[in-house]
Amino acid sequence: MPFVGPEVDWFALSPYLAMVGGAIVLMVVGALTPRWRGGMYAWATVAVTVTSAVLALFVWDDIGDSGPSTLVGGALAHDRFAVLVTLGILGATALVALISDGELRATSNDGPEIYALLLTAAVGAMVMAAANELIVMFLGLETLSLGLYVLAASDRRRAGSQESGMKYFVLGGFASAFFLYGIALLYGGTRSTSISEIIVWFQTTVTVERNDALVLAGVALLLVGLAFKVSAVPFHVWSPDVYQGAPSNVTAFMASVGKAAAFAAMLRVLVVALPFHRDDWRPAIWVLAVLSLVVGSVLAVVQTDVKRMLAYSSVSHAGFILVGVEAAGHRAGEADAGAGVQAVLVYLVLYGVLVVGSFAVATVVGRSHDGSTGLDSFAGLAQRRPALALALTVFLLAQAGVPLTSGFVAKWGVIQEAVAERSYAIAIIAMLAAVIAAFLYLRIMVSVWLQDSPDGAEAERVPGLTAIAVTLAAVFTLAVGVWPDWLLSATESVAAYAR
Numbered sequence: 001m002p003f004v005g006p007e008v009d010w011f012a013l014s015p016y017l018a019m020v021g022g023a024i025v026l027m028v029v030g031a032l033t034p035r036w037r038g039g040m041y042a043w044a045t046v047a048v049t050v051t052s053a054v055l056a057l058f059v060w061d062d063i064g065d066s067g068p069s070t071l072v073g074g075a076l077a078h079d080r081f082a083v084l085v086t087l088g089i090l091g092a093t094a095l096v097a098l099i100s101d102g103e104l105r106a107t108s109n110d111g112p113e114i115y116a117l118l119l120t121a122a123v124g125a126m127v128m129a130a131a132n133e134l135i136v137m138f139l140g141l142e143t144l145s146l147g148l149y150v151l152a153a154s155d156r157r158r159a160g161s162q163e164s165g166m167k168y169f170v171l172g173g174f175a176s177a178f179f180l181y182g183i184a185l186l187y188g189g190t191r192s193t194s195i196s197e198i199i200v201w202f203q204t205t206v207t208v209e210r211n212d213a214l215v216l217a218g219v220a221l222l223l224v225g226l227a228f229k230v231s232a233v234p235f236h237v238w239s240p241d242v243y244q245g246a247p248s249n250v251t252a253f254m255a256s257v258g259k260a261a262a263f264a265a266m267l268r269v270l271v272v273a274l275p276f277h278r279d280d281w282r283p284a285i286w287v288l289a290v291l292s293l294v295v296g297s298v299l300a301v302v303q304t305d306v307k308r309m310l311a312y313s314s315v316s317h318a319g320f321i322l323v324g325v326e327a328a329g330h331r332a333g334e335a336d337a338g339a340g341v342q343a344v345l346v347y348l349v350l351y352g353v354l355v356v357g358s359f360a361v362a363t364v365v366g367r368s369h370d371g372s373t374g375l376d377s378f379a380g381l382a383q384r385r386p387a388l389a390l391a392l393t394v395f396l397l398a399q400a401g402v403p404l405t406s407g408f409v410a411k412w413g414v415i416q417e418a419v420a421e422r423s424y425a426i427a428i429i430a431m432l433a434a435v436i437a438a439f440l441y442l443r444i445m446v447s448v449w450l451q452d453s454p455d456g457a458e459a460e461r462v463p464g465l466t467a468i469a470v471t472l473a474a475v476f477t478l479a480v481g482v483w484p485d486w487l488l489s490a491t492e493s494v495a496a497y498a499r
Contacts, residue, residue: 006073011062013071014055015086016126022048023119030112039465042101045115049094049122056086068498074196075133077268077498081345082130084494085264088349089129092256092356093122095469099360100249102463103367107157114154118253121147125261129268132498134183134193137265141179141229144261145172148254152246158371164245171228171238179225185218195273196499202276212277219281222269223288229262232322233291236315240303243311248366248373251307252359255314256352263321263348267328267341272497275333282329285322289426292319293433300440306362307373309440313399314355316437321347323423323430324414330421337495338420343413345494346487350398350406350480357473358395360466361388368460378444380453385460389448391474396441398477401434405481409488 010017026044030036036044060083068079076082097118104110124143131137149172153165187193189212190201224235231239243251270281296316303309321344328340362373364385369377382389398407411434418427462470480487 006075009071009078012059012078013076015052015059015083015090016123018052018055019048019119019123019126022051023116023123026112026119027116030116035111039101039105041110041112041115042097042465045097045119046094048119049090049097053087053090053094056083056090059083060087064493068496070132070196070498074194075136076127076130077132077195078130079494079496079498080491081264081267081341081494081497082126084345084491085129085260085348086126088260088345088352089122089125089257091349092253092260092352093118095353095356095360095473096249096253096256098465098469099252099356099363102466103247103249103363105463109154109156114151117147117151117154121151121253122257125257128261129264131265131268132195134186134195134269134273137268138176138180138183140261141265142176144258145176148172148250148258151250151253152242154250155247158245160245160371161247164242167238167245168242175225175228175235177225178221178228182218182221182223182225185214185221187218189214189218195268198273199499202274215277216280219270219274219277220284223281223284226262226266226269227288230259230266230318230321231315232288232318233295233315236292236296236318239315240308240311243314244305244307244373248307248359248363251311252356252363255310255355255359259314259318259321260348260352263325263344266325267344270325271328271332271337271341272499278329278332282326285326285329286423286426289319289322289326290429292316292322293430294319297433297436297440300437301443305374306365306378306444307359309375309444310355310358310362313437313440316433317351317355317399319433320411320414320430321351323418323426326426327414327417327421327423330423338417339413339492339495340417340421341495342488342491343417346413346491347410349487350410350477353473354395354398354406354477357391357470357477358399360470360473361392361395364388364460364462364466368458375444375447376454378447379451381448381460383453384458385462388460388462388470391470392448393445394474394477396445398481400438400441403481404478406477406484408481409484 071078121144124140127140149169155161190198228235300312324344331338366373398405401407401411
């Protein structure tokens with residue numbers, strides 16, 4: 001019998017193909033030509049991500065006309081959920097490419113390799129967000145993770161970068177093993193790794209006498225693997241050391257793209273594939289959220305290195321996003337799914353931009369202080385670079401959730417959904433954690449604005465492309481904070497999943 005392959009919708013796959021093609025062309029052409037000048041590697045990377053984003057917008061419009069579906073024999077979901085996460089990933093990747101130029105130019109690492117790795121890892125993140133097959137989701141996870149392992153260790157001049165890459169590789173391998181074993185157990189319980197078929201299996205099968213032990217064990221292991229990737233407590237222990245040791249541009253990529261992909265995968269697995277077990281996994285999400293909120297906020301306050309502060313802040317933000325996941329779990333599988341998924345995805349997009357902006361400033365300061373990002377390196381930044389200090393203040397206020405910033409829109413969304421689902425306890429804990437975390441951001445701002453520069457301190461050199469990235473991130477953060485309606489209106493249909 002002849003083999004009949006699945007039908008391929010090339011237009012729907014065009015955002016992924018543009019990224020893969022861009023990575024290949026950048027790597028091959030960059031290897032066969034003399035070193036490019038004037039930040040051309042970064043501009044080429046931005047051009048690829050912009051092209052992919054434009055194609056994704058066309059796909060978004062097409063889904064609005066034809067409705068969600070699946071691609072390549074059901075391997076990928078073709079819905080606005082995936083496209084929104086893809087747009088967030090592409091925006092963060094473009095910003096990271098701009099700040100990478102300032103980090104790499106005139107060094108031995110300046111070349112097409114880092115930018116090709118950024119594009120390849122971003123493709124893995126996009127596949128994770130759109131996977132309708134758990135094996136495909138694992139392949140996306142590994143593509144993203146392998147890129148991040150290499151990127152974390154890419155600064156061969158610093159021992160801290162090598163240590164960061166090794167720690168992330170070892171612990172990430174354990175997390176991937178948990179995730180893969182969870183897939184195996186879920187397959188043993190449902191006879192499939194396809195999310196569409198798993199849903200049908202639960203709809204047509206009656207479980208008696210708790211004979212779904214394999215499914216529950218699989219869900220638990222999948223949660224462990226995904227909780228590691230989102231750096232939720234107690235699976236967060238890797239993030240402070242890896243964030244501090246990795247190059248700042250790579251740290252920005254991890255905190256934005258890596259977190260967005262992992263949370264999108266978590267929503268796919270829990271809310272879309274396993275709504276019938278929502279009463280089993282939702283308490284675990286509740287506990288992870290509370291631990292992440294409390295531990296992340298408290299430990300961030302006692303740090304003295306800004307990158308470690310932002311690492312623990314990232315743990316706290318993971319707690320806020322988990323609040324939204326818990327709220328989405330209350331109506332998982334129902335016709336009226338609520339706005340929990342929308343709140344989570346909007347949070348991921350907004351947080352991705354402002355965290356890249358924060359690490360962009362840390363990149364500039366660290367480069368001017370021999371790689372040090374201690375709090376004393378930021379002292380008097382407003383005297384030396386007032387515009388840079390103002391941008392950092394915008395990002396910090398947004399992370400604190402101050403009104404008229406995108407951070408307020410993000411935090412308000414997840415807390416509002418928790419209250420709407422009557423999860424009052426976790427909503428109160430989230431608000432208290434936000435108050436604690438605000439002290440952290442205030443501490444950095446005091447150092448920037450109220451402390452004097454050390455004697456003889458020179459003004460930081462701000463590369464042109466980094467300045468563009470910081471400006472774009474700051475403008476976007478304020479624009480969404482002042483006019484959030486366009487984003488919220490555009491994302492109302494993200495809970496219409498492909499099945």
